[in-house]
Amino acid sequence: SQKIEQNSEALNIQEGKTATLTCNYTNYSPAYLQWYRQDPGRGPVFLLLIRENEKEKRKERLKVTFDTTLKQSLFHITASQPADSATYLCAIRGDSNYQLIWGAGTKLIIKP
Amino acid sequence: DAGVIQSPRHEVTEMGQEVTLRCKPISGHDYLFWYRQTMMRGLELLIYFNNNVPIDDSGMPEDRFSAKMPNASFSTLKIQPSEPRDSAVYFCASKQDQNTGELFFGEGSRLTVL
Numbered sequence: 001s002q003k004i005e006q007n008s009e010a011l012n013i014q015e016g017k018t019a020t021l022t023c024n025y026t027n028y029s030p031a032y033l034q035w036y037r038q039d040p041g042r043g044p045v046f047l048l049l050i051r052e053n054e055k056e057k058r059k060e061r062l063k064v065t066f067d068t069t070l071k072q073s074l075f076h077i078t079a080s081q082p083a084d085s086a087t088y089l090c091a092i093r094g095d096s097n098y099q100l101i102w103g104a105g106t107k108l109i110i111k112p
Numbered sequence: 113d114a115g116v117i118q119s120p121r122h123e124v125t126e127m128g129q130e131v132t133l134r135c136k137p138i139s140g141h142d143y144l145f146w147y148r149q150t151m152m153r154g155l156e157l158l159i160y161f162n163n164n165v166p167i168d169d170s171g172m173p174e175d176r177f178s179a180k181m182p183n184a185s186f187s188t189l190k191i192q193p194s195e196p197r198d199s200a201v202y203f204c205a206s207k208q209d210q211n212t213g214e215l216f217f218g219e220g221s222r223l224t225v226l
């Protein structure tokens with residue numbers, strides 16, 4: 001079955017630096033991969049989708065890479081700000097019926 | 113559009129009681145999903161609908177769980193009878209169509225079963 005792994009430990013980054021989060025998956029070649037942001041007590045919010053034929057995608061200070069050989073996606077936030085502190089979830093499309101397989105999320109803490 | 117609307121936001125009930133969670137998806141979205149989130153298991157898909165028809169309910173944990181979508185603007189998730197292990201945050205999400213990947217989530221319903 002498909003499996004997704006994200007760093008379970010919180011990531012502490014100094015404000016202004018680039019934060020890099022990792023998403024690794026096994027046993028599948030997903031058609032696309034998505035990143036979501038979740039704040040405490042709120043629902044996940046979609047950030048970016050990257051397809052299997054795309055290597056990189058950017059949106060403002062966000063950048064996502066997708067390496068289908070390594071089965072890995074990296075999520076970068078440049079010029080990080082305390083407001084970027086949240087849990088970031090990675091999700092891949094499963095092998096049937098448009099289901100998403102979710103990672104457990106990585107908690108990002110940006111320190112002023 | 114106001115986004116996906118869920119109610120109640122918080123529910124505290126006693127074991128054995130019936131719980132009904134409600135969801136109003138974004139207008140025009142063809143897909144509706146019910147998820148459960150816990151610290152131990154993360155986000156789990158319970159069931160999803162396409163054009164009001166249940167497509168895959170393999171994630172529904174037991175017969176105690178049931179979901180309906182009587183029309184395009186309303187869905188319910190019912191737990192009867194509830195048990196303490198059902199305590200979790202339940203999210204509803206909608207998606208525009210099969211060609212889009214983005215899910216729009218509601219704010220969730222936090223259920224505590226005592």
